[in-house]
Amino acid sequence: MNTSVISRAPNQSVSLADRLIRVHIDLWLMLLLLVLGVVGLLVQYSASGHSMAVVLNQAERLGIGFAVMIVAAQAPPEFYRAAAPWLYGFGVVMLVAVLVLGDHAKGAQRWLDLGVLRFQPSEILKLAMPMAVAAWLHTRTLPPKISTILITLAIIGGPTVLIAMQPDLGTAMLVLAAGVLALYFGGLGIRWILMVIAAMAAAAPLLWLKLHDYQKNRVLTFLDPERDPLGTGYHITQSKIAIGSGGLFGKGWLAGTQAKLDFLPESHTDFIFAVYSEELGLLGEAVLMALYAAIVGRGLYIALRGQDSFQRLLAGSLAMTFFIYVFINMGMVIGLLxxxxxxxxxxxxxxxxxxTLLAGFGMLMSVYTHRKLLSN
Structure with missing residues (x-):
């Protein structure tokens, strides 16, 4: 039996792409993510008031993320399929522990302090959810039967409710999307999607009663930002001013005023897109969106190249969850969400x-590069 993966003549050169495949790195996805990271650092420098300390801090975190991505890419997809139920179970246990023992901060209980480590267990579910749903559906007939759909919805719903109770609606939405997307790619019919939407609409009055006051204010501000322009509507009002003042070409890098003069709150975190838009304008926004689209497109291409249902469902869910991140952030910054x-x-x-995001991209690379080795 020939145990070599790729055979070549002694004098045949080895391309860079082949070398990267051997270490399980997708060159195109890596380059796109590196470009996005550099863009982020440049915007951080401007949004932080030209603080190199902030830039270096973020660069260190991105470095850790890329290291995690490379390590995650080395494990074969079969490893993630076997680990899925264990990681999912561990994540659920940690979410329950947060509700009992979690640290309180700013009216929320999202962090778990283990002494030597303080972390947010809901981040685990961003990866464990698509892994668990993909692994579960991999062993079932697709498109899924009614019983399979109901069990899958229970798998998705449990952690989503626990995260929403912290409360952390943003992360809950992302975890819910990751699971539902995997189910959708598994063949969930449009009828079920419409039924879920109808059920959510019917439950809206009950959910409204369960919301905290600040969450209700966010919804009311979304519906009418001018109702309290100096209070709950201040963030979105200043964000729209920053985006609109950028015009077509922007004011230029480092020339923005909304963040520099402290008019724009959370300028280097949730509302950094407003800083970017003010300085680089509509054309800059188009370039950034094209970069995000290229990353999502590469992820979906990898999903199409998956060798089994687990790989395709996992890769598709991870790629589209990344898109949901972008859609929600940009939507809330411009006032659509x-x-x-x-x-x-x-x-x-x-x-x-x-x-967490880069670890997910490591899984995407694993799906693609391991497949190429097998096919060769």
């Missing part, structure tokens, strides 16, 4: 979300 605290991927300041 309520403010729910979702960062702009790899551009907003933050380490936990960046590491």
């Amino acid at each position: 309520p403010v729910v605290g979702v960062p702009l991927p790899l551009v907003s300041f933050g380490g936990t979300s960046a590491v």
Whole structure:
């Protein structure tokens, strides 16, 4: 039996792409993510008032994230399929522990302090959810039967409710989307999607009663930002001013005023897209959206190249969840969605979300590069 993966003549050169495949790195996806990371650092420098400390801090976090991505890419997809139920179960246990033992901060209970480590267990579910749903559907007939759909919805709903109770609606929406997207790619019919939407609409009055006061204010501000322009509507009002003042070409990098003069709150985190838009204008926004679209497109291409249902469902869900990140952040910054605290991927300041996202891209690379080795 020939045990070699790729055979070549002694004098045949080895291309860069082949070398990267051997270490399980997708060159195109890596380059796109590196470009996005550099863009994020440049915007951070401007949004932070030219603070190199902030830039270096974010660069360190991105470095950790890229290291995690490379390590995650080395494990074969079969490893993630086997680990899926264990990671999912661990994540659910940690979410329950947060409700009992979690640290309180700013009216929320989202963090778990283990002494040597303080982390947010809901981040685990951003990866564990698509893995668990993809692994579950992999062993079932697709398109899924009614019983399979109901069990899958229970798998998705449990952690989503636990995260919403913290409360953390932004992360709950992302975890819900990751699971539902995997189910959708598994063949969920449009009838079920319409039924879920109808059920959510019917439950809206009950959900409204369960919302905290600040969450209700966010929804009301979304419906009418001018109702309290100096209070709950201040963020979105200043964000729209920043975006509109950028015009077609923008004011130029480092020339924005809304963040520099402290008119724009959370300028280096949730509302960093407003800083970017003010300085680079509509054309700059188009370039950034094209970059995000290229990353999502590469992820969907990898999903199409998956060798089994688990790989295709996992890769498709991870790629589209990344798109949901972008859609929610940009939507809330321009006033099309309520403010729910979702960062702009790899551009907003933050380490936990960046590491989680890049770990997911490591899984995407694993699906693609391991497949190429097998096919060769």
